[in-house]
Amino acid sequence: MQDNTSDRPPDSSSAPLGDTQSGTPSNESVDQFVQLFAKHQRRVHAYIGAVLPSRNDADDVMQETSIALWRKWSSFDQSREFLPWACGVAHIEVLRHRRKYATQRVYFNENLMQDIAEEVLAQSEIAELRSEALVACLRRLNEADRQLVEQRYGGGVTALKAAEQLGRPPSTVYKALARIRRGLLDCVRRRISPELRG
Template structure:
């Protein structure tokens, strides 16, 4: 695979991974879902058009959110006469808050992944079955040879363990 193909593949993977985050970011600035969808599409077009400017290994989320914010500004300036929109100062405040929350939730997600890896294999299997694969509790009970009630109790204990582990991890990193 050529370097250009590899760069394109990496970019597409990053863009795909960040779609939900970008949508929520845009939607936090533009309340109407249809409008947020429209701005997301415009953002994706700009990101694709400008992907050669993105430096591999740098912060894709920050770059993509900056592009999204610029697209939100362009959209709201076009629509300002037709419908009420946030002013630029309000959008900037919301944008800063969303970026802070995004970093916080990314830290929590990283801590959760680490905490899941620390679980004993049987408990990790429960988590994988229920949350990664989306299996029903009844199905898990049948597969694991347990009662439905026992699976519910096990999942509750695992969630408590993971919650405590995440809180402790973030506290140790000064983020909690």
């Protein structure tokens, strides 16, 4: 099990990184990056989403983080773990974004961002269990709620836009989504608690 969870690229000591300056990275380099990024991108996204509650901000920073990771990939020390490095890059992008728009928007202060980051880290211990539980809980939604979730999240639109598309008052959609999210969290907690206690 441990062998399968190593973050190091296979044969990283001999694999050339390729010429990223010229925009023609080697296949090996691309493969290594793709594998590691694929494995960890959801966690990076979760981290950004927690410190930047605005969806547009989080999306922008996830974009910038993806770009930054690729740009810096050639200098990544492959004897190190990928996820801490990726989260470190994400954190820098969060701070850059916050500094850039600080006069236009309100953000959490840096202390709270740090606290949130630590909490995300602490909870990541059971992140996989949560994800598995969430899939099961989504399957238990009734048809109306499932449609609303699909409209809102699967459609990649805001709750306001989803309300327009469904022809329902925004306040009604907000309340329904809040209820569904809370119900999903309760469901996830119930499903993972026995395993945590075991």
